[in-house]
Amino acid sequence: MAVTEPAPSATTTVHEGILRRQSMRESAARTYARSLPIVPVRARGLTIEGADGRRYLDCLSGAGTLALGHNHPVVLEAIKKVLDSGAPLHVLDLATPVKDAFTTELFETLPRQFADQARVQFCGPAGTDAVEAALKLVRTATGRSGILAFTGAYHGMTAGALAVSGGAPDVRVTRLPYPQDYRCPFGVGGARGAELAGNWTESLLDDPKSGVVPPAGMILEPVQGEGGVIPGPDSWMRRMRKITADRSIPLIADEVQTGVGRTGAFWAVEHSGIIPDVMVMSKAIGGSLPLAVIVYRSELDCWEPGAHAGTFRGNQLAMAAGAATLAYVRQNRLAERAADLGARMIARLRGLAADHPVIGDVRGRGLMIGLELVDPEAAEASNGANAVAPGAAAPSPADPVLAASVQRECLARGLIVELGGRHAGVVRLLPPLTLTDEQAEAVLDRLADALTAAERARPENRRPH
Numbered sequence: 001m002a003v004t005e006p007a008p009s010a011t012t013t014v015h016e017g018i019l020r021r022q023s024m025r026e027s028a029a030r031t032y033a034r035s036l037p038i039v040p041v042r043a044r045g046l047t048i049e050g051a052d053g054r055r056y057l058d059c060l061s062g063a064g065t066l067a068l069g070h071n072h073p074v075v076l077e078a079i080k081k082v083l084d085s086g087a088p089l090h091v092l093d094l095a096t097p098v099k100d101a102f103t104t105e106l107f108e109t110l111p112r113q114f115a116d117q118a119r120v121q122f123c124g125p126a127g128t129d130a131v132e133a134a135l136k137l138v139r140t141a142t143g144r145s146g147i148l149a150f151t152g153a154y155h156g157m158t159a160g161a162l163a164v165s166g167g168a169p170d171v172r173v174t175r176l177p178y179p180q181d182y183r184c185p186f187g188v189g190g191a192r193g194a195e196l197a198g199n200w201t202e203s204l205l206d207d208p209k210s211g212v213v214p215p216a217g218m219i220l221e222p223v224q225g226e227g228g229v230i231p232g233p234d235s236w237m238r239r240m241r242k243i244t245a246d247r248s249i250p251l252i253a254d255e256v257q258t259g260v261g262r263t264g265a266f267w268a269v270e271h272s273g274i275i276p277d278v279m280v281m282s283k284a285i286g287g288s289l290p291l292a293v294i295v296y297r298s299e300l301d302c303w304e305p306g307a308h309a310g311t312f313r314g315n316q317l318a319m320a321a322g323a324a325t326l327a328y329v330r331q332n333r334l335a336e337r338a339a340d341l342g343a344r345m346i347a348r349l350r351g352l353a354a355d356h357p358v359i360g361d362v363r364g365r366g367l368m369i370g371l372e373l374v375d376p377e378a379a380e381a382s383n384g385a386n387a388v389a390p391g392a393a394a395p396s397p398a399d400p401v402l403a404a405s406v407q408r409e410c411l412a413r414g415l416i417v418e419l420g421g422r423h424a425g426v427v428r429l430l431p432p433l434t435l436t437d438e439q440a441e442a443v444l445d446r447l448a449d450a451l452t453a454a455e456r457a458r459p460e461n462r463r464p465h
């Protein structure tokens, strides 16, 4: 007797058809679509529903874009209001009431000292275009061409932004050490490691034979995101501010990912109290729609009209959605909420690390959290600079295969997480700032289960002992 396969449901067929056509028609360069084979059709808050009817808790949040989660009512209302008003949707960089309200709200969120004498440039809609604008601005203002950037940095994919990102060589870019505790390049970590990173920076700048191209600016992420969730210590941020100020080098803070409450302060530079010369902003400022700007000290504003043009610098819907998001985060103190909930989530993850030797490090700031997965059995000769303080154990090499397996196991349990880090061994959580305590528990429960499953499936555990 022939065994009949159950007929695939209509929803499964639609889902699979879309995924199949995507893999046939879209570029080999596609990214998230490879590790997250889902077809989102509906979303609200933390939850995404796929075309196959499955629901997922989304801790990727559009790569950290969705400060209020998906389709927050205040964002939808702001968008509808513009649509219903008959306002033009495309206006180049002309003045509109929507843009005026966005700028007012944006300046309201900035440190007073900065906002009082700042200028804003609306850029093309991606973070990378705002990075280009920042580099161009400081080069124009200083007449110099070099740029100081950091190991592990990520600033975008256009030529200039790529050049200042770690791993993209450019003769004008001087690469400086970003301090990190777990894999400290100086082998000491902590405050001493950050101090040595500062000393290195200072000595390079003051050594007439260092080969450093005279710098037009220094660009840094207050917390490195794609580089593996590495918070720059506050003392180090202040040191970078002093080093640059003393040498008249404009300091550019790339807040594309860290802004709008994500790290537990509205802008991550506020943790250290520094005022940069330029801030780069995108992602959350558009309330889920594309928007990117730079805000900078008005003395730098000496570039020519049209120096950074672009057709799509006037996205009215993004400005309305963004203004609503900024106001909601500010009025509801979501940065404080991110600080509090993030600290509790990190504490719980550190507890988990005690039972899982594959968790090499748990770190983060606010709701920007990373879990570095390692191979504890691997030989000590490992990924890069691993020397540590005398007596302390050397960190094991990163385990990108395990990280990818954890990501898959998370997806199987209805949880979407991101991967990052120098060796792609860091599981990243970027949940919306509206995450409830119960949702946070659910996220961590699923992550813990996924970790256990992925750990069990490691080849080491399948070998007979």
Ligand code: PMP
Pocket: 063, 125, 126, 127, 128, 129, 131, 154, 155, 156, 157, 221, 225, 226, 254, 255, 256, 257, 258, 282, 283
């Ligand atoms: N800077 C930082 C710190 C980022 O995290 C990103 C994106 N992940 C960018 C710049 C580039 O933004 P976009 O992808 O919108 O070009």
